[in-house]
Amino acid sequence: MTTHSRATNITWDHGQLTRADRWQSLGLVGATLWFTGLSGSGKSTVAAAVEAALIQRRILSYRLDGDNMRHGLNSNLGFSAEDREENVRRVGEVAKLFADAGLVVLASFISPYRADREKCRRIHDEASLRFFEIYVDASIATCESRDPKGLYRRARAGEIPFFTGVTDPYEAPEKPDLHVIGEQPLGESLRQVLELLEGQGILPKQS
Amino acid sequence: MTTHSRATNITWDHGQLTRADRWQSLGLVGATLWFTGLSGSGKSTVAAAVEAALIQRRILSYRLDGDNMRHGLNSNLGFSAEDREENVRRVGEVAKLFADAGLVVLASFISPYRADREKCRRIHDEASLRFFEIYVDASIATCESRDPKGLYRRARAGEIPFFTGVTDPYEAPEKPDLHVIGEQPLGESLRQVLELLEGQGILPKQS
Numbered sequence: 001m002t003t004h005s006r007a008t009n010i011t012w013d014h015g016q017l018t019r020a021d022r023w024q025s026l027g028l029v030g031a032t033l034w035f036t037g038l039s040g041s042g043k044s045t046v047a048a049a050v051e052a053a054l055i056q057r058r059i060l061s062y063r064l065d066g067d068n069m070r071h072g073l074n075s076n077l078g079f080s081a082e083d084r085e086e087n088v089r090r091v092g093e094v095a096k097l098f099a100d101a102g103l104v105v106l107a108s109f110i111s112p113y114r115a116d117r118e119k120c121r122r123i124h125d126e127a128s129l130r131f132f133e134i135y136v137d138a139s140i141a142t143c144e145s146r147d148p149k150g151l152y153r154r155a156r157a158g159e160i161p162f163f164t165g166v167t168d169p170y171e172a173p174e175k176p177d178l179h180v181i182g183e184q185p186l187g188e189s190l191r192q193v194l195e196l197l198e199g200q201g202i203l204p205k206q207s
Numbered sequence: 208m209t210t211h212s213r214a215t216n217i218t219w220d221h222g223q224l225t226r227a228d229r230w231q232s233l234g235l236v237g238a239t240l241w242f243t244g245l246s247g248s249g250k251s252t253v254a255a256a257v258e259a260a261l262i263q264r265r266i267l268s269y270r271l272d273g274d275n276m277r278h279g280l281n282s283n284l285g286f287s288a289e290d291r292e293e294n295v296r297r298v299g300e301v302a303k304l305f306a307d308a309g310l311v312v313l314a315s316f317i318s319p320y321r322a323d324r325e326k327c328r329r330i331h332d333e334a335s336l337r338f339f340e341i342y343v344d345a346s347i348a349t350c351e352s353r354d355p356k357g358l359y360r361r362a363r364a365g366e367i368p369f370f371t372g373v374t375d376p377y378e379a380p381e382k383p384d385l386h387v388i389g390e391q392p393l394g395e396s397l398r399q400v401l402e403l404l405e406g407q408g409i410l411p412k413q414s
Contacts, residue, residue: 017255017258017259017262021262022262025262025263025265026262026265026267028267048224051224052224055224055228055229055232055233056232058232058233060233060235060267060308060309062304062307062308064304072300072303072304072330073297073300073301073304076293086283090280090297093279093280094280094301094304096279097269097271097279097280097301097305098304098305098308100269101267101269101305101310102267103308123279
């Protein structure tokens, strides 16, 4: 598989409405928050808390989640380096569509490779859509002690090939848009993310 | 490629909020309208008119379009039967996510094979989401005389392999949820679609 377009008989169809028309008419501001970190670091937990806070403020948001996506769009992908790359690429493209639609996308994926995350950022950049990388940074010891899905145990037992942090590398973000400590209280992580969104004009400041 | 899950170390993550919570909090009703028909039948034109009408009524909607999708999510797919199947499957999965988010999805794809369209319906059924197949039915003569992208001309010249209606079959829907005549005025097609949406409770009836 390549990421180049193999189709030559296609043209762009912009439709009648521009993105600005749609966003303005419906009071929307689209953007993607990309939560990356080890399995068990708390990515999905933070994303779920952010979702609840956004909906309480009547901001349209949607969560894309590694586990859920693999049951649908990415059900024909495994965990090899090539499949992980395609997995993250597809999610990046879907996140872009949701952001274009005007939603705040909360994408939580281990997404261990720097190049793949950068590709997702580029996909957004090229579409003039905002993308924020949020590094949920918990130590492997923390994650392994939590092990909410029993995956570390299985990985240590050799039952899962290519398990990030055990038998496959995690390339930590060098300059994430936000650095969240995975061991801190959830409320503090939530506050940091909302502050980022307020600072970026995606969320109105609370008075 | 198969559509079966190759991953065994995944679990569902439903998050804190149910779909009903989200829809109710934000006044949303998600559903997918799947426009199928020959190239040039008017699928995208009808979908664009529906989008404008929905946004005017402040109903959140989003268009997924064959051409646009092939530049992004499906840029690594061509036009072989296998790639067309995967193309439609991915769009079906993405439409499902948008419908789950609470948007009215306007998907316009030639989607020539009955089995692929049925798979998209099944994807929605299994997620308890509504899916309406709208057949935009124009004769090949009409489509070829319009030929807005010059594709029929190129297909007849042998420049495009597997071109639906010329060198590849189109399997017309047997029982579409709505049958729209591609030759009729756009306003009439728009009226038919809005009537369907009102009848299904997706759109409030206009007084």
